[in-house]
Amino acid sequence: MRVHKLTVAALAVAAGLSLTACQNGDGGTGSSSPSPVSTASSASTSGGGSGSDSSNPGSSDQGGGKESAGKNSGGTSSGGKGTTAGTGSDKSGAVGKCRTDELEITAKDNTIDGDPDGTVAVRLKNRGGRDCAIFGYAGVDLKTSAGSLSAKRTGEQANHVVLKDGESTAFGVNYPINKSGGSGVRITGLLVTPPNETKTVTLTWPGAATLPVTDGTGSPVKVGPVGNAGQGG
Structure with missing residues (x-):
């Protein structure tokens, strides 16, 4: 136990x-x-x-x-x-130049009765959708039966012009009227190159049909600065 x-x-x-x-x-x-x-x-x-x-x-x-x-x-x-870029201004506020492709360029007879010379007014209208600046002399050549004839500058003071979209400016082309009674030199066209541009437009010549025959020393055709339409305003 x-x-x-x-x-x-x-x-x-x-x-x-x-x-x-x-x-x-x-x-x-x-x-x-x-x-x-x-x-x-x-x-x-x-x-x-x-x-x-x-x-x-x-x-x-x-x-x-x-x-x-x-x-x-x-x-x-x-x-x-800077849509001022839209208005053509750059960062500094300067307005860009008018380009040939932005301009509607036309020409009309602007001669006043009694004037010794004929005048054609060339109008440049801004169609670029922005403000643009244009200054100086356009390049102007007349196409003739005797070849191309370049206009000489009048030497007048050029003004800076700022064109808003849709606005226009103009310059004048002065030429001698053929009063010789002869056939003269037939004008077949007008070539215009806006200031500071290289692209040229060809227009129908609206002035007198011929120029008097000259001795070939210098050009009888003169072009004024943009902003001055010449005789007849």
Whole structure:
């Protein structure tokens, strides 16, 4: 009986030790593992935040890109003011020159009865959709049965002219009237090159049909500056 009691006691002590060990093991695992997991989670969150800002500079660049685009918009807007570019002005406020392709060029007889010479008025109308500036003398050549005849400048002071879209200016071409009774030199056309341009337009000659025959020294045809239509206004 004593042996049996000792054995039961020994089993009870062993069971108690085993239970204590299990409780200690569960508690140890429970108390120690949540802490590292929480720490890792926290580090992961904070590392992710820092990764967005620094390890992904592309994000920052895109933000900068937006800001830059905003500045570009501002530039466009100021460029819009420079629609003064639309009005033909550059950044300095200067108005661009009138181009041949922007001008509607026509010619008409402008001779006044009793004048010793004939006059043709050449009109230049701005059709470019912007303001443009024109200054000086146009190049003028008459096509004749004897070849091309270049007009000489009168030497008058030229004025700067700014044409708004739809506005016109003019200059005069003076030529001697053929009173000789002979056939003279037949005029077949008028060539006009606006000031500071290289493109020429060909017009029908609206004046007298012929020029008197000359000795060939100098040109009998004269051209005035833009802004002066010559005789007859």
